[in-house]
Amino acid sequence: MRIINTDLIRGKVKELCLELAYKMSDDLKASLERGRSQECTYLGRQVLAMLLENGERAEEQQIPLCQDTGMVFVYLELGQDVHLEGPFVGDAVNQGVREAYEEGYLRKSMVDPITRANTKDNTPAQIQIEMVPGDGARLSVLLKGFGSENMGRVRMLTPSAGVEGIVDFVLDTVREAGGNPCPPLVVGIGIGGSMDKSAAMAKKALFRPLGERSPDPFLKELENRLLREINETHVGPMGFGGEITGLEVFIEKFPTHLAGLPVAVNLNCHSLRRKTIEL
Numbered sequence: 001m002r003i004i005n006t007d008l009i010r011g012k013v014k015e016l017c018l019e020l021a022y023k024m025s026d027d028l029k030a031s032l033e034r035g036r037s038q039e040c041t042y043l044g045r046q047v048l049a050m051l052l053e054n055g056e057r058a059e060e061q062q063i064p065l066c067q068d069t070g071m072v073f074v075y076l077e078l079g080q081d082v083h084l085e086g087p088f089v090g091d092a093v094n095q096g097v098r099e100a101y102e103e104g105y106l107r108k109s110m111v112d113p114i115t116r117a118n119t120k121d122n123t124p125a126q127i128q129i130e131m132v133p134g135d136g137a138r139l140s141v142l143l144k145g146f147g148s149e150n151m152g153r154v155r156m157l158t159p160s161a162g163v164e165g166i167v168d169f170v171l172d173t174v175r176e177a178g179g180n181p182c183p184p185l186v187v188g189i190g191i192g193g194s195m196d197k198s199a200a201m202a203k204k205a206l207f208r209p210l211g212e213r214s215p216d217p218f219l220k221e222l223e224n225r226l227l228r229e230i231n232e233t234h235v236g237p238m239g240f241g242g243e244i245t246g247l248e249v250f251i252e253k254f255p256t257h258l259a260g261l262p263v264a265v266n267l268n269c270h271s272l273r274r275k276t277i278e279l
């Protein structure tokens with residue numbers, strides 16, 4: 001059995017929140033560079049160049065990539081042979097978030113949904129813990145702004161809608177979102193399961209490395225098709241029109257009930273701030 005003190009989790013959550021707020025990941029930089037080389041419009045190329053420069057400045061000066069430093073999503077995959085000791089794991093995660101947002105002067109965006117009173121420390125994080133075999137532990141953190149989160153959609157399609165129904169729903173979601181989610185987008189899609197399972201898969205898909213394709217040959221083709229058709233909407237960088245509306249499409253699927261076809265689309269802006277580490 002392996003023992004992990006939850007203070008390690010607190011410290012790593014803090015470190016990751018600060019790193020993600022200030023530093024554009026290498027795969028995102030490469031993807032934006034690729035988009036800039038493929039963008040045909042002058043304005044689109046200018047916007048993509050500004051986004052890249054913004055990333056450089058943020059890292060140099062240790063200031064946030066975006067004023068919306070997001071809601072924090074924490075995923076913990078814990079081996080069955082791991083024993084946690086120390087403060088309750090949920091409290092440790094939230095303490096890590098609290099310290100990062102206080103010490104890093106990051107915007108605190110979390111409010112009561114009814115009274116709108118700010119919790120003043122950007123907690124609580126949304127935490128999901130999954131048991132896995134073995135004695136490993138993996139921590140994933142996502143900072144998500146709500147310009148893009150607000151544009152996500154879930155639809156309970158009928159089975160007869162089929163693949164074309166899924167494609168239409170995804171493209172309608174991107175078109176209706178327009179410039180609101182700050183494209184170019186990374187699009188996470190969850191197909192199957194239940195309403196909540198499809199939404200969870202769509203968000204978790206955002207952690208895949210940019211440039212990776214699904215190992216499932218059918219989903220790989222569907223990812224390629226959707227990325228091409230999303231770019232044919234010509235929403236363009238930051239919604240000003242152009243060729244590059246999407247950087248990536250990631251699809252996850254799960255068996256569903258014979259009477260349903262749940263589909264969820266989670267749009268992430270160009271400021272994709274997520275990272276996974278082994279503990």
Ligand code: SF4
Binds near residue numbers: 066069
């Ligand atoms: S959608 Fe993304 S880039 Fe746009 S304001 Fe929100 S966090 Fe910032």
